[in-house]
Amino acid sequence: MAKVKRLKITHQPKCTGCELCVMETQRQLKKVGLNDSLIRILKKKGSTFQVELDPQIQNLNIQAISDICPTKVLKTTEKEEFEDEGF
Numbered sequence: 039m040a041k042v043k044r045l046k047i048t049h050q051p052k053c054t055g056c057e058l059c060v061m062e063t064q065r066q067l068k069k070v071g072l073n074d075s076l077i078r079i080l081k082k083k084g085s086t087f088q089v090e091l092d093p094q095i096q097n098l099n100i101q102a103i104s105d106i107c108p109t110k111v112l113k114t115t116e117k118e119e120f121e122d123e124g125f
């Protein structure tokens with residue numbers, strides 16, 4: 039069995055909308071600007087934000103993305119997956 043790391047949203051209400059995670063994602067993709075990011079931060083009513091992750095985010099350095107989040111909204115989790123044994 040192989041362990042697979044995944045980026046998860048854990049404490050969404052704590053998101054401040056700072057977009058540091060978006061900037062880190064764009065930096066890794068060598069993209070300028072915040073358009074077409076694999077993470078979207080949507081402003082909701084009041085001062086709350088909704089975080090959306092594109093599944094392709096899992097292909098990036100997700101540890102760096104979770105580390106940059108000041109309020110620990112984003113977290114990497116590790117889970118065991120069965121390897122394809124070719125049968």
Ligand code: SF4
Binds near residue numbers: 107
């Ligand atoms: S870095 Fe964290 S707090 Fe900032 S926008 Fe992203 S998820 Fe929200």
